[in-house]
Amino acid sequence: MHYSLVSSPVLGFDLVRLPAGDSAAEVLLRALASGPRELDLLAARHDQGTRAGAWDAVRTAGANVPQITDVLAQVADGLAADDFGDDVAGARLEKGVVRVLQGSTIADADALVRLVHHDVLDWTWSTPLDGGPRLRTETAAKAADVLADAAVSAYLGDRLPDGARRVLAHPYLQAARDMPPVPSAPEDLGEAQAGVAEVLDRLRRLDGTDRACLRAVAEASRPGAGEWASAVHDASWAVHLSDRVRTAAAAQLLAVRAFRAGGLDAADGAAGLWNVVSGVVHAEVVADLLSSDARAVLLRPWEAAFGTD
Incomplete structure (x- = not known):
């Protein structure tokens, strides 16, 4: 499943159940509020050399995050194999579901990256008149990398080694020093x-x-x-x-x-x-x-x- 701005309550459901989900939300809020000036600041902190190694750790950690659909199926299968009455099975199922929901996600880190690049920063892309593939500037691509790296660092949290988390979050944190604070309420309502x-x-x-x-x-x-x-x-x-x-x-x-x-x-x-x-x-x-x-x-x-x- 993919994350999207249209289904933001689903994204929120995953983030409130992750240890550093509120930090990931902050990154996404700043991404939503970013304009050309912010993209320049973020792109200036991009370091392809250091981030490449950290992404090896992201792929390893991401592969170990259980998906809700898979784990719920395992819970249901386990209950079906037990010989309990309906009331007992129902109570066990409810407890099992809550336990599963605490440690699994609907989508994954790759979906979060796509959200940043293609949904949150959709305005940075243009479509050529000849109908070719969408294009964006190098600055926009680098800025999106910095934002996505920081969001993934918080999303995966302690599933990542400390060094990888720091490498992914550092460029964003440096750029954020020169940006306005994240607003406390949405604007234009x-x-x-x-x-x-x-x-x-x-x-x-x-x-x-x-x-x-x-x-x-x-x-x-x-x-x-x-x-x-x-x-x-x-x-x-x-x-x-x-x-x-x-x-x-x-x-x-x-x-x-x-x-x-x-x-x-x-x-x-x-x-x-x-x-x-x-x-x-x-x-x-x-x-x-x-x-x-x-x-x-x-x-x-x-x-x-x-x-x-």
């Missing part, structure tokens, strides 16, 4: 800006009681199927039709960072809390376009945890 900012701020400031409320709501509602999935589909369609794909992706990536800043972890993400968070963020991004019914479905778990101010 008009009237929806306040709602998104409020959700993100609330996430960052979660206390123990807040976290307990969210966990209880996620446990009770299990968002992810039925009317919730239909409402997410409606929100995603509204994002696409309103040309807010990049803005919505930024909101989801900021939610990844706020999720971790608020003390939520991989187990929370695997147990359904990310669905609650990503759903309410998506609903706020298109609050002016989403039907009242779909919006109510997506906001319901959040409002159950925190009330309606």
Whole structure:
């Protein structure tokens, strides 16, 4: 499976379950905000010689990251082989699924690289008039390498040797010193800006009681199927039709960072809390376009945890 800006909640689901996923989200946020000046700064730090060796380690580490689809099939096969009653099997399956979700990903490091080069930096490519292959400048290609290297370094985290992580992240960290800070809320949302900012701020400031409320709501509602999935589909369609794909992706990536800043972890993400968070963020991004019914479905778990101010 590939990552894409259109399916940014899926990318967020992987990132909240990775130890340094919030750092990967920061890199992607900076990539989304980059323009020609930032590309120049990033490209100037590109070092093909040092990164080549680090990518040998990336390929080795990436091959050892389990994919959700494969591991879930193994869990289901194991349960089918056991002679337990339906209730016992159901409970074991639920625990097995949560355990699997904590240590596996939907896509992989190669998908993250493609996301940076072809989705996030799609504006750097041009198509020749004769219909030939798309082209970009050497500066854009080098800048994309630096951003992708840093994102992969965080994505794979301690699966990579320390030396490889440093080599991949160093050029980006050096260039970032001369760039503006990552914004705390997505831009260009008009009237929806306040709602998104409020959700993100609330996430960052979660206390123990807040976290307990969210966990209880996620446990009770299990968002992810039925009317919730239909409402997410409606929100995603509204994002696409309103040309807010990049803005919505930024909101989801900021939610990844706020999720971790608020003390939520991989187990929370695997147990359904990310669905609650990503759903309410998506609903706020298109609050002016989403039907009242779909919006109510997506906001319901959040409002159950925190009330309606």
